[in-house]
Amino acid sequence: MRERRCGPAFTRHMTSSRNRARLSSKVRHAVRRPEPILPHARRPARDTWLRLRARDHVGYYRAVMRSDTSRNPYGAVGTPRHERWLALGRMQFDYLLEHGLRPQDRMLEIGCGNLRAGRLFIDYLDVGNYYGIDISPDILFAAQETPVREKLQEKMPHLTPVRDLRPDFLPDGHFTVIHAHSVFSHSPLEVIDECLAHVGRVMAPEGFFDFTFNETTGVEHHVLHEDFYYRAETLIARAEARGLVARVMEDRRRTGHKQSKIRVTHPGRG
Numbered sequence: 001m002r003e004r005r006c007g008p009a010f011t012r013h014m015t016s017s018r019n020r021a022r023l024s025s026k027v028r029h030a031v032r033r034p035e036p037i038l039p040h041a042r043r044p045a046r047d048t049w050l051r052l053r054a055r056d057h058v059g060y061y062r063a064v065m066r067s068d069t070s071r072n073p074y075g076a077v078g079t080p081r082h083e084r085w086l087a088l089g090r091m092q093f094d095y096l097l098e099h100g101l102r103p104q105d106r107m108l109e110i111g112c113g114n115l116r117a118g119r120l121f122i123d124y125l126d127v128g129n130y131y132g133i134d135i136s137p138d139i140l141f142a143a144q145e146t147p148v149r150e151k152l153q154e155k156m157p158h159l160t161p162v163r164d165l166r167p168d169f170l171p172d173g174h175f176t177v178i179h180a181h182s183v184f185s186h187s188p189l190e191v192i193d194e195c196l197a198h199v200g201r202v203m204a205p206e207g208f209f210d211f212t213f214n215e216t217t218g219v220e221h222h223v224l225h226e227d228f229y230y231r232a233e234t235l236i237a238r239a240e241a242r243g244l245v246a247r248v249m250e251d252r253r254r255t256g257h258k259q260s261k262i263r264v265t266h267p268g269r270g
């Protein structure tokens with residue numbers, strides 16, 4: 001979600017002497033002007049504090065979202081600048097439109113945030129056909145401002161907070177499109193597994209579930225329990241273990257999107 005500049009690739013990169021010189025120049029600059037880096041230095045301390053107080057990952061992430069949303073709801077979903085927020089939403093919408101979205105689809109967006117893409121889905125879909133859920137009530141309060149600003153109230157969007165990823169309150173086989181962008185990139189495997197265990201029940205027989213994830217071809221890892229990196233085959237195996245079929249959307253890999261995408265369907269779907 002956040003545009004981090006750490007991780008193994010960055011560490012390796014920094015070993016060259018030229019980059020060491022650049023680093024010492026950055027340190028000198030930071031000492032002269034500490035204000036811009038202080039929030040980044042505070043973040044790990046805040047995250048550790050929130051994690052110690054939370055019962056589980058979802059509780060922890062809800063607290064992170066509360067803290068981030070109180071500062072800037074656009075920043076809380078990873079795009080503090082409004083133009084980037086618009087662009088990331090448009091990119092999601094355009095991709096789905098090219099890959100099967102139709103106005104009559106009944107759509108469930110898992111982790112809808114403040115409707116970065118949701119506003120475009122709501123506008124495009126038939127009345128009442130957009131259903132957004134999120135674990136963060138705070139981001140959903142911000143989300144409610146989006147249809148007001150864009151005059152989309154007539155489209156009757158549903159925006160519902162959820163305790164976890166067991167949407168027991170939603171009907172069997174209802175949703176023809178399920179979408180989760182930049183949600184599994186912030187989720188440990190047990191949360192993803194729980195989602196996959198329930199998504200098949202609410203997905204229509206002809207439906208599909210698209211989710212993005214941070215892909216690694218090396219060792220799976222996380223950064224600060226916020227950004228998780230998986231091998232595609234791990235996630236495909238988890239979907240298959242739940243009786244679903246999953247495949248990587250190769251064209252997305254080729255177009256160089258930051259996150260990869262997997263499409264999940266029921267077996268035997270045409």
Ligand SMILES: C[S@@+](CC[C@H](N)C(=O)[O-])C[C@H]1O[C@@H](n2cnc3c(N)ncnc32)[C@H](O)[C@@H]1O
Binds near residue numbers: 001133139180
């Ligand atoms: C990076 S934001 C992306 C929001 C939205 N998908 C978008 O692209 O604008 C991740 C969102 O997923 C939500 N989230 C994280 N884990 C979740 C979970 N297990 N179930 C539902 N929502 C979740 C967060 O609260 C946050 O709103």
